[in-house]
Amino acid sequence: xxxxxxxxxxxxxxxxxxxxxxxxxxxxxxxxxxxxxxxxxxxxxxxxxxxxxxxxxxxxxxxxxxxxxxxxxxxxxxxxxxxxxxxxxxxxxxxxxxxxxxxxxxxxxxxxxxxxxxxxxxxxxxxxxxxxxxxxxxxxxxxxxxxxxxxxxxxxxxxxxxxxxxxxxxxxxxxxxxxxxxxxxxxxxxxxxxxxxxxxxxxxxxxxxxxxxxxxxxxxxxxxxxxxxxxxxxxxxxxxxxxxxxxxxxxxxxxxxxxxxxxxxxxxxxxxxxxxxxxxxxxxxxxxxxxxxxxxxxxxxxxxxxxxxxxxxxxxxxxxxxxxxxxxxxxxxxxxxxxxxxxxxxxxxxxxxxxxxxxxxxxxxxxxxxxxxxxxxxxxxxxxxxxxxxxxxxxxxxxxxxxxxxxxxxxxxxxxxxxxxxxxxxxxxxxxxxxxxxxxxxxxxxx
Amino acid sequence: xxxxxxxxxxxxxxxxxxxxxxxxxxxxxxxxxxxxxxxxxxxxxxxxxxxxxxxxxxxxxxxxxxxxxxxxxxxxxxxxxxxxxxxxxxxxxxxxxxxxxxxxxxxxxxxxxxxxxxxxxxxxxxxxxxxxxxxxxxxxxxxxxxxxxxxxxxxxxxxxxx
Numbered sequence: 001x002x003x004x005x006x007x008x009x010x011x012x013x014x015x016x017x018x019x020x021x022x023x024x025x026x027x028x029x030x031x032x033x034x035x036x037x038x039x040x041x042x043x044x045x046x047x048x049x050x051x052x053x054x055x056x057x058x059x060x061x062x063x064x065x066x067x068x069x070x071x072x073x074x075x076x077x078x079x080x081x082x083x084x085x086x087x088x089x090x091x092x093x094x095x096x097x098x099x100x101x102x103x104x105x106x107x108x109x110x111x112x113x114x115x116x117x118x119x120x121x122x123x124x125x126x127x128x129x130x131x132x133x134x135x136x137x138x139x140x141x142x143x144x145x146x147x148x149x150x151x152x153x154x155x156x157x158x159x160x161x162x163x164x165x166x167x168x169x170x171x172x173x174x175x176x177x178x179x180x181x182x183x184x185x186x187x188x189x190x191x192x193x194x195x196x197x198x199x200x201x202x203x204x205x206x207x208x209x210x211x212x213x214x215x216x217x218x219x220x221x222x223x224x225x226x227x228x229x230x231x232x233x234x235x236x237x238x239x240x241x242x243x244x245x246x247x248x249x250x251x252x253x254x255x256x257x258x259x260x261x262x263x264x265x266x267x268x269x270x271x272x273x274x275x276x277x278x279x280x281x282x283x284x285x286x287x288x289x290x291x292x293x294x295x296x297x298x299x300x301x302x303x304x305x306x307x308x309x310x311x312x313x314x315x316x317x318x319x320x321x322x323x324x325x326x327x328x329x330x331x332x333x334x335x336x337x338x339x340x341x342x343x344x345x346x347x348x349x350x351x352x353x354x355x356x357x358x359x360x361x362x363x364x365x366x367x368x369x370x371x372x373x374x375x376x377x378x379x380x381x382x383x384x385x386x387x388x389x390x391x392x393x394x395x396x397x398x399x400x401x402x403x404x405x406x407x408x409x410x411x412x413x414x415x416x417x418x419x420x421x422x423x424x425x426x427x428x429x430x431x432x433x434x435x436x437x438x439x440x441x442x443x444x445x446x447x
Numbered sequence: 448x449x450x451x452x453x454x455x456x457x458x459x460x461x462x463x464x465x466x467x468x469x470x471x472x473x474x475x476x477x478x479x480x481x482x483x484x485x486x487x488x489x490x491x492x493x494x495x496x497x498x499x500x501x502x503x504x505x506x507x508x509x510x511x512x513x514x515x516x517x518x519x520x521x522x523x524x525x526x527x528x529x530x531x532x533x534x535x536x537x538x539x540x541x542x543x544x545x546x547x548x549x550x551x552x553x554x555x556x557x558x559x560x561x562x563x564x565x566x567x568x569x570x571x572x573x574x575x576x577x578x579x580x581x582x583x584x585x586x587x588x589x590x591x592x593x594x595x596x597x598x599x600x601x602x603x604x605x606x607x608x609x
Contacts, residue, residue, distance in 0.1 A: 094525075171553045172562050195564075203550075203566035270514050370523040373514055413517060418524075436524060 060441060061401045065355075068400060068441045071114050071431075075103050075438035079126040080177065080345065080421035082135065084152030087426055089114065090135055092128040094175075094435060101125065102137055104154070105440070114440075120157035126247065127178035127188075128421070131226065136186065138176040140169045143188060143224070163225075164188060166232045168218050172201070173245035179258070181251050186226040187258055188236075191245035192219035196265050196317050197301035204271050208317035212301050215241050219300060221249070221260065221292060240296035242330060247367075248346035248422075254360045255390035258292045259334075261343035261364060265304055266371040268316070275322040282375035283308065284322075287343050288333035289362070289385070289392065299330030307336035335392040340369035341379035344420040344435075348387075351428025354445045361387045363399065365419035365432060368410070376411035380404040382419055382432055400432065400443060497581070497593055504582025507575050511568060512583070520587040526563045528556050530583050537584065537591045544594065544602040547576050569608045573599040 060068040071089075076097035082090050089105040097103075100119030108116040127138030134145040135154060144160035163186065167176055173191025180186050192214050193201075200206035212219070217233060220241035224231045239258075248261035269281030276284070285304035290296065303312045303326025312330060314320030337343070345365030349358050361384060368379035382400035385392050404415035417434035424430060430443040512520075515527040522529040530536050533556070535543060550567035553560075568576070573596040580599075584591035 171560075172564065174562060200566065201564045205570070206566075267514065370517070370526060371514065373517050374509070412519065413523065414519075414521070 059402050059405065060443075062443055063399065065447075066443055066445050068443045070439060071442045072103075072105055072117070072440040073438060075117075075440070077124075077435045078103070078421065078433040078438045078440060079175070079435050080128040081423045081431060081433050081440070082128045082130040083423045083425045083431060084130060084148070085426050086152055088152045089423075089431065089440065090128055090130070090137075091421070091433060091440065092125055092137055094126060095124040096122070097438075101139075102128070120154065121160070126175035129178055129180055131180040131182075132184075134226075136163070136178055136180065136226075138178050138188070140174040140176055141165070141167050143176065143178060143186065145226075161229055163227075163229060164231045164236070167222075168193065173218075173263070175245075175247055177247045177249055179249050179251050180226055181256075181258070182253070184226045186224045187239060187249065187251075188222050188224065189243075189246040189249060189260070190218045190220060190222055191263075192243075192300065194219075194301070195244075195267060196271070196315060198317060202267060202271070208301065208315070210318065214301075219243060221246065221258070223294075237294075239294055240290075240292040240298065242296075242298040242300045242302075243290070244300040247342075247344040247420075248364060250346045250348050250362075252291075252348045252360075252390070253350060254348070254387075255291070257390075259346060259348070259362070260290050260292060261346050262288045262290060262298065262300070262333075263342055264288065264339060265301070265315070266340070268322075272316040272322075275316055275320075278374055280322070281339075282369075282372035283339050285313070285339055286333065286336035287339065287341050287366075288337075289335040289343075289346075289364075290331060291334050296331050297329070298333075299326060303327060303330050305333055305336055307338070335385060335396070337364075337366075337383070337396065338378065340371040342367035342369060345382075345422035345432075347422035347424060347430070349424060349430070351424055353428025354430075357386065358384065360390075361385060362392070363422050363430060364396075365422050367418050367420055367435075368404065368413070368415050370413055373413070377413035377415075378410065380410055380415040380418060382422070400441075403434065500578045500581045500593060501585060503575070504578035504580070505586075507571070507579035508582055508586075511571070512579065515563060515565070520583065522561075523563075525559070526561060527565075528559075528561045531587045531589065536589060540580075540592075540594055540598060541602050543580060544576060544599050545606050547571070547580065548603060548606050548608060567608070569603075572596075573603065 062068050077094035079092045079094050091103050093101050098119060101123045102121035104118045105114035106116040107114055123139040125139040129136045133148050135148055136145045143164040145163055146154040146160050149155050167190055170193035172193045177189040194214055195202050197209050197212035197214055198206040199209060220243050221239045222236045223239040224236040243262050244265060245263040246260040250259055252259050264285040264287050268276040268284055269278050284306055286307035288305050290298050302315055302318050304315055306313045312326030314324040314326045343364050344367040347363045349361055349363060364383040366379040366381055369377045372378060380403045381398050383396050384399040385396045386394045403417040403419050404410040409415055417439055418436040419432050420435040421433035432441045516522050516530050520530040548569045551565040576599045577594045577596040580594040
């Protein structure tokens with residue numbers, strides 16, 4: 001079952017199997033434990049389509065009225081994804097699978113099943129976006145684009161246009177997540193190749209570098225022209241700095257501005273046990289949402305945001321003790337979330353399928369923590385952050401949960417699935433990828 | 448202490464291994480215990496034999512290793528490698544000791560890349576390194592020869608430290 005699509009990478013039609021009976025039995029057996037919200041039901045709008053759902057992947061909990069359906073499995077390390085106007089999915093693979101780094105999924109028979117699977121692109125990476133008739137894809141050093149035809153098909157899968165090249169990749173925070181505005185600009189995360197800008201990364205007692213030399217070429221968001229080939233650092237501008245690493249980012253159409261989710265620093269108690277115990281270190285610092293504008297400085301590595309004290313705190317490498325204020329010149333986040341949950345996907349919802357309260361709010365895919373040990377790990381869920389007038393408004397809520405498989409698997413960090421990418425379908429459905437097992441879910445709402 | 452017979456070592460090892468594996472199912476207490484004295488850097492004798500080395504090694508693991516390699520030593524996908532049945536853990540002691548002394552970065556293991564840096568731990572004493580490696584090599588389903596402080600001392604002397 002797990003290799004359902006593995007043989008379909010070159011466009012072959014995948015045979016389907018009747019798992020419905022098994023799934024129903026499993027659902028019944030776990031009633032009360034799992035919502036069984038992600039069912040093996042038919043695709044939207046069509047009856048009688050063949051079933052291809054693995055029950056093991058279907059226990060995603062979603063709110064009442066919503067339904068989570070597995071649309072693909074075992075695709076590889078599926079990172080970010082983009083959906084065409086006619087419902088085709090393009091998903092970026094972090095590492096090549098069968099020699100391909102992008103997978104295209106198509107419902108050839110309009111039965112609600114992604115039966116036509118095709119791979120192309122010879123680079124691994126994270127970024128995937130569609131804008132103005134082009135599919136954008138990033139490796140860990142470059143950004144490419146492919147022209148799409150009127151039906152959303154890539155015209156020349158073997159000949160992408162290289163848009164940006166030569167970005168720094170030093171093996172840490174290497175993912176070049178991307179998004180685009182509506183004025184022909186491309187925004188690229190270039191993560192800091194460091195935890196806290198110490199001389200020796202993640203080494204107790206190693207001093208911080210001051211000023212942090214990493215920030216000249218990483219630790220921020222760079223802006224490039226979306227349509228100009230072969231740009232390098234000198235052709236782009238550092239749009240925002242002081243961001244340790246960003247994987248989830250999206251252009252907010254209602255505010256016409258860029259929002260990003262920062263991955264906060266690790267290892268406060270490992271490196272500074274005199275100031276932080278393991279419980280504090282598990283919660284701190286916050287994973288932050290920032291609204292960026294040209295010149296924004298969010299303060300990494302000099303400060304971090306403490307969501308319990310509700311303030312910027314001077315980083316211990318720069319003389320802090322967990323209490324001293326960080327410099328007020330650095331930008332405040334617009335929202336803060338518990339530490340180490342790893343926000344890998346951000347999407348502003350603009351559809352009309354979901355109830356009104358979701359419109360222009362943000363979905364955040366939290367990949368899940370590792371740096372909470374020895375405390376229990378946390379995350380592996382998709383959060384909804386309500387917005388009002390372009391600002392986060394009200395408490396965030398877990399929207400889709402149980403990607404890990406169980407509370408025990410969450411606590412141990414041995415999650416079955418790890419949410420990563422988010423995209424909105426043309427009908428207003430929400431797609432979620434998992435870069436651990438290569439599953440893609442479609443979440444729909446029925447009035 | 449080199450006079451310890453292999454038989455005693457293995458019997459003791461099996462008992463400790465069983466005890467350690469059982470104790471792995473519980474999460475370690477949150478507050479880190481005091482680090483064992485670091486006065487034995489130049490000491491070459493294994494203090495108290497295999498059982499004692501395993502017990503001390505577990506404490507070093509909790510304080511120095513667990514945050515990244517996790518309580519079950521299975522590591523973190525894409526970030527921190529697993530220590531379970533790892534060729535680095537079970538293989539050549541010199542390579543293994545040098546990883547602890549000088550850290551590790553950018554090494555692909557069985558086709559998987561790991562993006563986190565492992566810091567050098569040359570501030571640990573020879574005895575602490577011997578203990579933690581003995582513990583890791585004989586816990587989590589691993590089984591390999593103990594590492595002695597004398598071996599760590601000899602390897603440290605021939606290793607360029609950062």
